[in-house]
Amino acid sequence: MIQIPRGTQDILPKDSHKWQFIEERLHAIAKNYNYKEIRTPAFESTELFVRGVGGSTDIVNKEMYTFKDKGDRSLTLKPEGTAPVVRSYIENKMQHDVVQPTKVYYMDPMFRYERKQKGRYRQFVQFGIEAIGVEDPLIDVEVLSMLMHIYQSFGLKDLKLYINSIGDQDSRAAYNEALVDHFRPSITEFCTDCQVRIDTNPMRILDCKKDRDHELIRTAPRMYDYLNEESKAYFEEVKSNLDAIGIGYEIDYNLVRGLDYYTHTAFEVMSDAEGFGAITTLCGGGRYNGLLEMLDGPHETGIGFALSIERLLLALEAEGIEIPEPEGIDLYICALDEKATEKASHIVHTLRTKGISCDIDYKRRKLKAQMKDADRKGAAYTIVLGGEELSTGNVELKHMGSGESKTVHLDELHTLLEEK
Structure with missing residues (x-):
């Protein structure tokens, strides 16, 4: 008997109303924040993700579904949504649109060859937003407020928002140098991936799942100590405006977000709900200054986040929140x-x-x-x-x-x- 591919799931009629309820809510909230929907192809040029996500990331090195088409072109089922949106922004010259910044959202299936875990699949659905064309702490605050609004609108309470600043490119370069000095003498104690990362993207060592309990990660230098004055001022403005609108947060100085293009504000939302599971991350995102230029685009900046609908459903279940049953027929x-x-x-x-x-x-x-x-x-x-x-x-x-x-x-x- 032919069976469903490993790491995927059927969403049966008895459960599809839950997805529809969530999707309708997400569409409505995006509209309230004036984000317009964008739909990009299910597959893109492999080079887009190698350049846009980063050759040193697990996504590119281990998790992508890549294939050759009949024209011998290398294509990849999209593993994340930011790079395709940025590709579309550049290709369609959206920086010239009258309405700025460009604020878009997507709700698409993504594909990653991951080890199956609770709430994680090889085909999963992400809702994400991108605000491109402005670098201002207030747009960062808007993105964070929208993110928390989404989760709270479903009744979730056991949430924690963690934020950090990765600073600008100069701050990031100084921090990477400090991390190399910190980890290099004992790098052989780390996994083989981290031994490569120390030369390609040292910040990703802090993100390592295998070595996260290593003493050197706990004692690693803090990113904040390597921020220049401009980056510190940017981060302080983000925090003060979050305080002003009553959004609670905690600073996690080891929160760096693994993708190569992140700068300034980085963030994650975690679930504290009992029974949610060992992997408590619900969502992540951050600011990317330089990604568009990495993809041969204009000198523009952006910020965004992506959340998994599967993990949102898991969080609702952990907190005992039931999605209402649909009405019957007339x-x-x-x-x-x-x-x-x-x-x-x-x-x-x-x-x-x-x-x-x-x-x-x-x-x-x-x-x-x-x-x-x-x-x-x-x-x-x-x-x-x-x-x-x-x-x-x-x-x-x-x-x-x-x-x-x-x-x-x-x-x-x-x-x-x-x-x-």
Whole structure:
């Protein structure tokens, strides 16, 4: 029997309403913050991610689904959303759009060849935003406020926002030099990946999952101590404005975000909910000054975040927050014979085109079984259609909740149900 690929999942009809509920909420919040949706291809040139994400990252080195097409071009299923958005921004010359900054969001499947863990899949859905074209602490605060608004709108409470500053390129270069001096004498005690990172991206050693408990990581220099005055002032303005609007946060001096393009503000949201799991990160993001130029684009800056819908669902479950069940159908027509079933199919067609949700029994079951089916489908009302009803056109419209019935003509069904 052919089975689902490892690391993927079927979202069954009994659960799809949860996804729809979350997606609708995310669309609505994005609209409130004036972010417009962008849709990029499911696959891109492999070079986009090698250059845009960073050749030293696990994403590029270990996790990408890469293949050659019939034209011998190397393509990759997108593992993250920022690089494709930036590619589109550059290619479509969006820096010349009248409305600035460019504020977009996406909600797309992503693909990474990861070891399967709770809440992590090889195909997963990310909601992300990007604000490109302005470098201002206030836009950083807007992005952080939107992020916390999203989680809190679902009722989540066991959350912690961690922030840090990676500083500008000069600050980052000075910090990387200090990290090399700190780790180099004992680098052989670290995993093979970190032994490579010390020469390619030393900050990623602080992000290592294998060696995160190593004493040298706990005693590593603090990024904040290597920020120049401009970077410190930027970070202080971010913090003061978060304070002003009441968004709580903690500073994590080891929070660096592993991708090569991050500068200034970096952040993560963690869940403290009991039972959430060992990996508590819900979301991450930060400012990227230089990414557009790395991709041969204009000298523009941006900031964004990406969250996993799968992990959002896991957090809701951990805090015991239930997504409301969808409403049932408006009407179920029970038919007593073949002729009535045929007429019922005509009626539901007409009602559906007028915006009334309704259904009938296609298994030609007895009345009792049909009424049970109507109840399972959450029908607000039922009618029974037989020979007498077909001849007179009058039916008993029964409210399934109260049990009350009212005699109506079939021609009145649409109007009456619209009013309910």
